[in-house]
Amino acid sequence: MATVTFDKATRIYPGSTKPAVDALDIEIADGEFLVLVGPSGCGKSTSLRMLAGLEDVNGGAIRIGDRDVTHLPPKDRDIAMVFQNYALYPHMTVADNMGFALKIAGVNKAEIRKKVEEAAKILDLTEYLDRKPKALSGGQRQRVAMGRAIVREPQVFLMDEPLSNLDAKLRVSTRTQIASLQRRLGITTVYVTHDQVEALTMGDRVAVLKDGLLQQVDTPRNMYDKPANLFVAGFIGSPAMNLVEVPVADGGVKFGNSVVPVERDALSSTSDKNVTVGVRPEHFDVAGADSDQGVAVVVNVVEELGSDAFVYGTAQIGGEAKDLVVRVGGRDVPEKGSTLHVVPRPGETHVFSTSTGARLSD
Ligand SMILES: Nc1ncnc2c1ncn2[C@@H]1O[C@H](COP(=O)(O)OP(=O)(O)OP(=O)(O)O)[C@@H](O)[C@H]1O
Numbered sequence: 001m002a003t004v005t006f007d008k009a010t011r012i013y014p015g016s017t018k019p020a021v022d023a024l025d026i027e028i029a030d031g032e033f034l035v036l037v038g039p040s041g042c043g044k045s046t047s048l049r050m051l052a053g054l055e056d057v058n059g060g061a062i063r064i065g066d067r068d069v070t071h072l073p074p075k076d077r078d079i080a081m082v083f084q085n086y087a088l089y090p091h092m093t094v095a096d097n098m099g100f101a102l103k104i105a106g107v108n109k110a111e112i113r114k115k116v117e118e119a120a121k122i123l124d125l126t127e128y129l130d131r132k133p134k135a136l137s138g139g140q141r142q143r144v145a146m147g148r149a150i151v152r153e154p155q156v157f158l159m160d161e162p163l164s165n166l167d168a169k170l171r172v173s174t175r176t177q178i179a180s181l182q183r184r185l186g187i188t189t190v191y192v193t194h195d196q197v198e199a200l201t202m203g204d205r206v207a208v209l210k211d212g213l214l215q216q217v218d219t220p221r222n223m224y225d226k227p228a229n230l231f232v233a234g235f236i237g238s239p240a241m242n243l244v245e246v247p248v249a250d251g252g253v254k255f256g257n258s259v260v261p262v263e264r265d266a267l268s269s270t271s272d273k274n275v276t277v278g279v280r281p282e283h284f285d286v287a288g289a290d291s292d293q294g295v296a297v298v299v300n301v302v303e304e305l306g307s308d309a310f311v312y313g314t315a316q317i318g319g320e321a322k323d324l325v326v327r328v329g330g331r332d333v334p335e336k337g338s339t340l341h342v343v344p345r346p347g348e349t350h351v352f353s354t355s356t357g358a359r360l361s362d
């Protein structure tokens with residue numbers, strides 16, 4: 001049973017003045033699957049390594065349960081880590097690889113065998129226990145690395161991009177396995193990825209980092225529906241949310257010929273003449289050709305996915321050409337070069353301050 005708390009945890013690497021992780025504040029519940037996500041260099045691995053004890057903490061604290069582990073060596077933290085490069089010992093069998101940490105800890109052979117067999121059963125590795133890693137597929141090797149962590153029965157699992165060595169298809173199936181395994185074991189897990197789809201599909205909650213600063217920590221649903229700022233809005237979701245700078249109008253903001261309603265209070269918090277409106281590709285309604293609502297989009301490229309399609313086009317908004325992405329039904333695909341009238345769906349728009357990036361709409 002363990003909660004994990006980052007309490008304004010800060011890491012400043014020697015020789016640097018800017019923190020790689022700046023006052024990170026997250027409380028992770030017992031048994032929760034928390035995903036740290038963000039672009040390369042934003043401080044994900046550093047955060048995880050601080051929790052693991054592999055990186056000094058220069059400010060703030062880290063707690064596991066009610067233990068302050070800020071300055072404890074890694075071995076005293078009761079954690080197990082799975083890395084991107086899972087580095088199995090090539091000369092050892094799968095069973096020996098999985099039991100190695102227990103052997104080092106002086107656990108007796110029979111006990112090790114029992115734990116390894118249990119883990120192998122959970123991971124569907126029983127028939128491979130006597131093989132060497134080189135005789136396994138990438139996905140199986142990844143599961144052995146998971147097994148190594150599981151046999152230790154830690155209070156917390158830490159995983160740093162554990163799927164990045166797998167091909168696209170295997171990543172999808174393995175991410176489901178890891179997520180369901182974690183739920184079954186109920187072990188608090190902090191998982192690092194740069195892939196926002198992985199983050200949304202696996203996490204109970206997702207924490208988005210940028211330049212060492214926490215942007216938002218929320219459930220996948222809230223993160224998608226109510227991104228806290230422009231960065232999160234653009235980062236979460238694929239294809240990305242359409243973000244267009246538009247003038248403030250009466251009762252809302254003007255988006256082509258449509259007015260996107262925004263509560264008066266929200267707009268009064270900004271003195272900007274312009275704000276940024278966000279509309280996800282699936283939140284446009286296609287209107288008839290004679291519609292005087294919304295904007296006219298000239299179709300440049302259509303990406304067909306079978307079930308639906310993404311239209312990449314250009315619209316004139318506020319006298320400027322803007323690229324927009326619109327999702328349409330797979331069987332209602334417009335011709336390249338044609339014009340599509342799209343209207344942002346009421347209640348599905350987002351408004352942000354252009355100057356600060358902060359969310360203005362509720
Ligand atoms: N040992 C180190 N010494 C100095 N700077 C470091 C060190 N390790 C990382 N950094 C810097 O700290 C910042 C955060 O690095 P970190 O490895 O945590 O990023 P990340 O989010 O894990 O990125 P990626 O997705 O590429 O793995 C980066 O600017 C990086 O250059």
Ligand SMILES: [Mg+2]
Nearest residue numbers: 044045046160
């Ligand atoms: Mg990293």
